[in-house]
Amino acid sequence: MSKRMAELGLASRREADEWILAGWVKVDGVLAQLGQRVGPEVRIDIDPAAREQQAQRVTILLHKPIGYVSGQPEDGHEPAVALLTEANRWSEDALGGKLRFTPAHLRGLAPAGRLDIDSTGLLVLTQDGRVAKALIGEDSDIEKEYLVRVALQEAPDAADAPDARQPPEPQHPMTHFPAHKLALLNHGLELDGVQLREAKVSWANEDQLRFVLREGRKRQIRRMCEAVGLEVLALKRVRIGRIPLSHLPQGQWRYLAPWEKF
Incomplete structure (x- = not known):
């Protein structure tokens, strides 16, 4: 039933x-x-x-900083839910004058998807099972967008520079990364013996990739990058479905408004 x-x-x-x-x-x-x-x-x-x-169940959008875990506390690190206080509520929350924060909004609140401890960006926590199912259910097809700053894993040796007394010029990944490896990031990689779903991966600038995924395996983006010779320096989730991180400050949160849909 x-x-x-x-x-x-x-x-x-x-x-x-x-x-x-x-x-x-x-x-x-x-x-x-x-x-x-x-x-x-x-x-x-x-x-x-x-x-x-x-209808009384809430969904909260948090800009998670580095150092917080998405779910239960682990290895001495605080859970992201610890940031959900009245003091950390964004002053520009559209529901600021309509919905008062109460401890009841924390009961049964769970992350709908994870964001690694060393990643930042949009994290959704919800009391609403419909939202959780839409975002992390087996049939979920909602896009998650990330900005990922990367470096080439094998930097050139200073001794190979024309003048060994001078450091080599910076090697921007975009100009030195093979096109066929970028194609692999879009489609063709496996993790743990399972083919990854097709992604949308492109250069946002000379050292930052834009990833758009429709799945979320553990440390997926970092492992994808490692598989093609890239090291992830920073990772930020900037959108889930139709909901962008926008100007929400790091460490602050707001309610998902009734008119907003993923």
Whole structure:
């Protein structure tokens, strides 16, 4: 039953289970039972109380700095949720005068996708199972865009310079990186024996690549770059779907507004 509700976009499977236990779901006019099997032809009715509860769940956009982990604290590092305080709320939050921050907004709040401890940029934390499913569900097709500053892994030796007393000229990756390797970043690489989905990778400037991905494997961009001879110096996520990081300052957060959709 909960799987069918998730497929229809009514709720996440966890939410569906909660609603069924609360008596808020009927199947063909009869109260649903947890674990009940249903076919695609059944009529599912949801009590308005469930919709009201769902509407009260918040989604938060955070500009995560380096040094914070996305989820549970690990190796002595603080979780990103520790930054969600009234003092760190962005002064230009569009909901500033309409939605007051309360501790209840932190209950059940979970990251919808990860951002490595040494990466910065847009991190989404949500209480809404629909948002989580859209961003990290098995069928998610939402783009994530990153700006990645890189260097060539093998820098030229100073002894090879025309005058060994002078350091070599900087080697900008864009002008020294083979076109066939850039093509591999777009499509053709494997990680852990699995073919990566097609990406959009291009030069943003002489030492920075723009990655647009529709998947998010662990340390994917860093491992992709390593596979083609590039070292990642800095990585920043600047967009998820239709939501850009924009001018949100590092270490600050804002609410996702009702009119914004990923």
